[in-house]
Each structure stands twice: as structure tokens, then as C-alpha cells.
Amino acid sequence: MGWQRYFDIIVYRTYAELKAEAQLSYMGYVWWILEPLLNTVLFFVLMAVILEQSTVGAISFLVVGAVTWQWFNGSLMSAANSVIDAGGMLKQIYLPKVILPLISILSSTWKFLFLFVILIFFNWATGHPPSLAYLALPIVLILEFLVIIALTLPLAFVMPYFPDARISVDAILRSAMLVSGIFFPVSKLPHEYQIYFHLNPMADLIEAYRAILLDGTWPRWDLMAYVGVLSIVGLGIAFFLHQLVDRALVKAIHR
């Protein structure tokens, strides 16, 4: 009974948030498409000028990275502050805190799926038609969804205790983008560093998306298994933290 109500709340508020964004700010949706596009252009220029090796093929390479990164980036940016932003409401009613970041993640996910469909058609139009490897796509998508949840929930739960972290999230995400292989393939790195690169789950996922969407090959299953294990550990931590702060956190919100 209780869970049914919480589920209804999540669905309703996600719908409300998407509707609000569509009605109140045209830029909300435009940005969602513009940001990966701008990143693509930026990296394309960087590649051309610094690495002196831009080809038209590089655009497909960059777009896949930028779009799938945007899902992660957008979810984290909005969900990290979801609990602290709902402070006033949480002082009046009890709501399991996990609901709030989930709403932000789901609304980001909805926008991402829209963008992802465009991406697939773009790839098709630029000479990368669907292949058998597409069968692995749902797995990689689910893995990224899990990574997003596993990383965002703990962040959203501790944010009320460290309001200063708000600023650092932005900065950390920007640096994380640079090491997630959006604008360079892992093979460009010296061999001894590649192992460290693969520790980053987002780098592994972006590589997997490219394997599937551009090369028509299967992703590296060992890395996918690693990402899966990592997100399950993260979900465990999130669950533990939730138990800890669910009925205490309101006391830390000072507004």
C-alpha cells in the first residue's frame, strides 16, 4: 500500500517536472540538446587544433560520448541537490528521501532517451547502421542507469550535511568529463595507464556505446561485469546511508 503511493508520487512528480520544464522554459529542453552538441564542437576543435587529427568520422565518435555523458551529467547535477532543495517540504511531511533524487534522475532519463533515439538515427545517416551488437544496448543502458543511481543517491543524501559540496559537484563533474574518454579513445593512452582509465565506469560505458553503435562489435564483457559489481556496491552504500539519514536529515536543513 505504502509503496504503491510512493510509486504514484514518483510518476506524478516526474511528469510534473517534465511538464514544467516544457512550459516554463523553452531553454530547458533546448539546453538538453545543445549541451552535448556544444561539447562535440568544442572537442572537435580541440582535436583539430591540438591533436591535428580531426576527421569527419571523429564527429560520430564525439557525439556518442557527449550524448551518453549528458545523461550522467544532467542526472547528477539535478539530483544531487534534490533533497536539499525540497527542505521546506520535508519539514512538513514525511517522504522517503530516496524518492527525490529518483524523480530528478527519471526526468533526466526521459529527456536522454529522446536524445538517444535522435543519436541512433544520426549514426544510421552517417554510415553506422544498426547491427546485431545492438542487442547489447539495453544492457549498457541499464548499467549506466545503475551507475547514475548508485552515485547520485549517496550524494543527494549527504548534501544537506555539506552544503558547500554544491559548488564542488559542478567542478568535479567537469574534470570527470575530461577523463571519461569523450574526446579520445583509450588506445591513445600509454598502455600502462589504460588500466587506470578502465577503473572509471563512465569511461567503460562510453567505450561500450561506441563499440556497439559505431563498430558494430560487442562491448568488453569483463568491463561491463566490473561496472555492474561497482554499481551494486554503490547501491548498497546508498541503502545504508538512506537508513541512516532518512529520519534525521531534516534537522540538518537550515532553511
Add this chain to the structure above:
Amino acid sequence: MSENLISLEDVGVCYRRAQGFFKSARSDFWALKSLTMQVREGETLGILGRNGAGKSTLLRLLSNIILPDKGTLTMRKNLRTTLLSIGVGSHSTLSGRENAILNGMMLGATKQHMIKSLDRIKAFSELGDFFDQPIYTYSSGMAARLGFATALEVDPDVLLIDEVLSVGDSGFQQKSAAALQDRLKSGKTAVLVSHDPHTIRFLCSACIWIEDGVAVAQGEAKVVADKYETFMANGGTHAKPDSAA
């Protein structure tokens, strides 16, 4: 003897205020120090006290938002307690109808229950055709009317009220106050927080007077309200209160 729905035994709530990120010095503030009380089925319990006495903290405890830092709080299993609040979690782009469902769910009702209540909410809130308009088109009075009509339809086991709400124009104020009084007089279990002894005398059967996080007096509403009034008339100094009733 009616059943205890909620009982608090020597309950305290502490707010920790860190002095800075790396400093270990902390100032602890006990908003509730030691409170022992019960909420019995069918009664309207008044909580009387000045600003900062710990009333809001008590309401947060009773609505399950926070847990006590000391003592024990026990509630009957699956007890639904809800703070009567207006427009919690409203979304300005949703229609009045959609917000009624959303607010109601936030306050603890199921979606089905709220859908069944929509006609009554529309009638009570007197919104007419505006009911299906987004609420950013509402005046603040209209939004408050919608919020009140919605909150009234949520039927928790224990209704928590932070000061008697009066919303809208004078006509609606009377109507909303009357509707709320009907609820309280009809045997709904409720906890009513107020700093006004008249309200408590009028609406409550029992009352607890809280001062500085402890219960100064508890017992029959009229008796406690009288004591509080005398105390306040004498300037509300911190003379040690006489034995609790």
C-alpha cells in the same frame, strides 16, 4: 479508557549545530528535553506554548519526520499521522485537479482516494472552471482554498494541526474553520498546536503546556489553558511552575 495511539516516554530531540567544517566544537540544542505524553484515540489534544517552546519539533516527531534522540516514541502499527498543510509539493504548471491528487498523495492519501474526492474538493474550494487551469493562474487565496479543500479530504488516523488555519477571504475563513471544527468535534483524533489558550479551550479536550522543551502542565484543556493564561498575564517569567496537573 480509550486506546493510546502514540506514547512518548522521556523523549528528547537535539539539534546539532556544527560550528564550522573542520571544527569539532559543536553547540547542541535540545529543542525537546524530556517529554512524556500520550495521544489517545478520539481525543483532541492541545499543545500550548510560546514560540521556541518545542511545539514544531514535537509535531515533526509525531508526523514521523524525525526520530527522538533520547527516550522512546511508540506508535500503533501502521498509524497514519499527517500535518495538515496547504499545498505541499505543488507544481505551478499542473492544474488544480492534478495538484489536488499530488498534494493528497504527499499528505498520505492514496491516488484512488484522491480521485474519488475530486468532486468534493472542487465544490469546497469554490474554484469552478479554474479547477482545471494550471495553478500559476491562481490568486494566492485560490491556491490556499484548493490546498485546504485537499488537506481536508486526506483522512489520517491522527490529524496534526499547527495553529488553526484560516485561509481565503472572510467567508471562506469561516467555512474552513467550521469544517475543521466539525472534524475535531466528531471524534477525529487530533493534535492541535497553538499559542492561543482560547483556541485550546474551545476545541480541545486535553492539553499539554510546553515550555523550554519540557511539559509544564498537562491535563484537562480548560485547567491547563487557565494556568497558561495566568502565567502569561504575569509576564511569562520563568518562575518554576507549580506541580503538574
